[in-house]
Amino acid sequence: MSGEPEIHEEFEARLKACAGRPAAATGVGRDPVNEPMIRHWCEAMGDTNPAYRGPDAIAPPTMLQAWTMAGLSRRPERAAAYDELLTLLDASGHEAVVATDCEQEYLRPLRPGDRVTYDSVIESVSERKTTRLGTGYFVTTRTDVRANGEPAGTHRFRILKYAPAHRPDPPREKRPRPVVNRDNAGFWAGVARHELLIQRCCGCARLRFPWLPGCNDCGCPDWDTVAARGTGTVYSWVVMHHPSFPAFDPPYAVGLIELAEGVRIVGDLVGVEHERVRIGMPVRLEFRRFDEELVLPVFRGVAP
Amino acid sequence: MKAGDRLPPLEIPVTRTLIVAGAIASRDYQDVHHDPDAARRKGSPDVFMNILTTNGLVGRYITDHFGARAELRRVAIRLGAPNHPGDTLVLTGTVEEVDGDLATVRVTGANGIGTHVTGTVTVRVPA
Numbered sequence: 001m002s003g004e005p006e007i008h009e010e011f012e013a014r015l016k017a018c019a020g021r022p023a024a025a026t027g028v029g030r031d032p033v034n035e036p037m038i039r040h041w042c043e044a045m046g047d048t049n050p051a052y053r054g055p056d057a058i059a060p061p062t063m064l065q066a067w068t069m070a071g072l073s074r075r076p077e078r079a080a081a082y083d084e085l086l087t088l089l090d091a092s093g094h095e096a097v098v099a100t101d102c103e104q105e106y107l108r109p110l111r112p113g114d115r116v117t118y119d120s121v122i123e124s125v126s127e128r129k130t131t132r133l134g135t136g137y138f139v140t141t142r143t144d145v146r147a148n149g150e151p152a153g154t155h156r157f158r159i160l161k162y163a164p165a166h167r168p169d170p171p172r173e174k175r176p177r178p179v180v181n182r183d184n185a186g187f188w189a190g191v192a193r194h195e196l197l198i199q200r201c202c203g204c205a206r207l208r209f210p211w212l213p214g215c216n217d218c219g220c221p222d223w224d225t226v227a228a229r230g231t232g233t234v235y236s237w238v239v240m241h242h243p244s245f246p247a248f249d250p251p252y253a254v255g256l257i258e259l260a261e262g263v264r265i266v267g268d269l270v271g272v273e274h275e276r277v278r279i280g281m282p283v284r285l286e287f288r289r290f291d292e293e294l295v296l297p298v299f300r301g302v303a304p
Numbered sequence: 305m306k307a308g309d310r311l312p313p314l315e316i317p318v319t320r321t322l323i324v325a326g327a328i329a330s331r332d333y334q335d336v337h338h339d340p341d342a343a344r345r346k347g348s349p350d351v352f353m354n355i356l357t358t359n360g361l362v363g364r365y366i367t368d369h370f371g372a373r374a375e376l377r378r379v380a381i382r383l384g385a386p387n388h389p390g391d392t393l394v395l396t397g398t399v400e401e402v403d404g405d406l407a408t409v410r411v412t413g414a415n416g417i418g419t420h421v422t423g424t425v426t427v428r429v430p431a
Contacts, residue, residue, distance in 0.1 A: 044325035062363035069331035099355035103380035164347035
């Protein structure tokens with residue numbers, strides 16, 4: 001489907017110039033007024049009015065426009081100006097159409113056998129309007145209908161030619177950013193390289209996570225890192241239903257993962273329905289990109 | 305017949321059959337009145353009733369009430385909320401003005417999502 005059409009002043013001027021020009025010059029109804037079409041109409045409408053049956057039958061007056069419709073084949077009598085207007089609108093992306101107004105006056109009843117002719121004029125083309133369906137133009141035509149050459153009725157019709165509104169998903173909020181500081185910068189640098197780094201104390205060799213400036217066991221401030229192998233199990237988990245945050249799509253499971261190295265880390269549980277998460281479920285580390293700036297470690301449930 | 309008279313409401317189930325039958329009876333082959341996929345591509349959740357069918361139903365509502373001798377003189381309608389399959393259209397009417405044997409009736413048709421149609425009908429009701 002096309003995007004929002006570009007509208008130029010010249011384009012609008014060409015639309016306006018169509019007003020007052022003929023929409024159809026002496027069209028001829030495809031069929032004379034006839035009993036089968038009247039019966040089909042009455043059946044569809046559930047209209048049991050006896051005036052529309054029998055030897056003195058008239059056609060339901062509200063059928064006025066039906067006698068001028070082309071049916072499945074293209075209207076051969078359509079005038080150049082109307083074609084030009086519709087082509088302009090189609091070509092500019094306003095290819096959809098919906099009727100909005102119909103005003104009919106009935107001057108004399110139509111009866112089976114009447115030959116229908118009509119003339120149609122473009123009365124007006126509106127300014128560009130934005131509606132629930134999309135943005136477009138209201139086009140009003142007036143059609144004078146004759147039966148056997150006598151005026152039988154007038155029919156004013158308004159359509160909206162529009163570019164269907166896109167219904168894109170609302171832009172997603174971004175996830176909260178991690179707070180990166182002097183003590184944990186090394187961890188986030190690892191994540192950026194798709195490595196989950198665990199701190200190791202240079203004094204007692206104990207592994208620790210999350211990152212801290214010193215060892216809780218021996219107090220040694222020196223450390224290096226080891227990269228997690230990427231396997232682990234669900235130590236515990238929660239399913240978030242409420243409250244919902246803009247960047248998240250509840251319900252979803254958040255796991256406390258015990259890595260094979262023995263430390264625990266909190267992360268999204270992916271690839272498994274939240275109601276199928278269980279304590280002890282094996283998981284595998286993955287890195288998922290959430291936007292241009294944010295990559296996070298997540299844990300994929302592995303079928304046992 | 306006097307100004308202020310209310311017509312009994314007419315409830316019309318909006319079936320897919322009614323939508324398609326009305327479109328075809330009025331020789332209206334716009335795809336949005338019979339092809340749900342095409343309707344969705346054009347921004348609508350499903351097919352919807354064409355204006356000619358609504359016009360026919362408004363005419364029927366008036367002649368059902370005033371009888372076979374009533375003559376429709378003018379029907380002017382404006383569409384609002386579309387009639388999709390599964391909905392119900394409820395037509396109501398109030399006589400606004402009486403001038404001799406001519407009555408002007410204000411018609412409103414409501415469906416589950418809002419006002420489908422508002423309109424004015426002028427009808428001659430021979431004494």
